[in-house]
Amino acid sequence: MSNWIDNIVWDEDGLLPVIVQDSISKRVVMFAWMNRISLEQSLAHKKAVYWSRSRNKLWVKGEESGNYQLIEDIHLDCDYDVLLLTIRQEGGISCHTGREGCFFNRINMHTNEIEINDKVIRDPNDMYEKKNDK
Amino acid sequence: MSNWIDNIVWDEDGLLPVIVQDSISKRVVMFAWMNRISLEQSLAHKKAVYWSRSRNKLWVKGEESGNYQLIEDIHLDCDYDVLLLTIRQEGGISCHTGREGCFFNRINMHTNEIEINDKVIRDPNDMYEKKNDK
Numbered sequence A, B: 001m002s003n004w005i006d007n008i009v010w011d012e013d014g015l016l017p018v019i020v021q022d023s024i025s026k027r028v029v030m031f032a033w034m035n036r037i038s039l040e041q042s043l044a045h046k047k048a049v050y051w052s053r054s055r056n057k058l059w060v061k062g063e064e065s066g067n068y069q070l071i072e073d074i075h076l077d078c079d080y081d082v083l084l085l086t087i088r089q090e091g092g093i094s095c096h097t098g099r100e101g102c103f104f105n106r107i108n109m110h111t112n113e114i115e116i117n118d119k120v121i122r123d124p125n126d127m128y129e130k131k132n133d134k
Helices: A036-045 A124-133 B036-045 B124-133
Strands: A016-022 A028-034 A049-052 A057-060 A069-076 A083-089 A105-108 A113-116 B016-022 B028-034 B049-052 B057-060 B069-076 B083-089 B105-108 B113-116
Touching (some): A016 B028, A028 A036, A036 A049, B036 B069
């Protein structure tokens, strides 16, 4: 593996923040974390693999829902401590709520209220039961 | 201040990751952190104010370079623990290296080498000396 990975500045937990942008809509659809193993697996398969901090384990994005993220481009920031993934989103759904992306809570800066304009494309119950049906 | 801020899930250091996207180019230009005070100041002035973890103090983006970030839109993610700012970038430069954004290190997935295609728009030495000249 090349030395750009060796030069990454991991945080104190050995993790790297990852911003995920859809290559077609250009929307920022997700934010997640990677450790070195998940980054190497992501590169090997050209599919996003994250480190789940809540479950404390590798998380192949899409392994339950089928909504894999195919990696088209990778950029590292000026400080070598944040990654930007440009992806093609299978199923068109990045968020576990069944929406295109996770940033659907828009702050109305006049009223200070949250507005949700993004539609639920697929019922999450349906999305995550799929695997068990097989 | 409305209760959406009260519902934010801050990390153990009282911080929130913030993704910054340019409203015109749609590029992700920066990644930074906010604490509650910096968020409230950002909302009050509609200009991005971050928490600098390296300097351990409030950081009015642009206070030295003049490259303020005018906030056009704010989105909170599904878990209420990540913010997406859509901004208009004064001076067209978000990165301290003098480039449009910080994610200029493109990984060539064939060669595993880093390629830098983003031009330096303005010499950082010139950019940060400006204030002292006044």
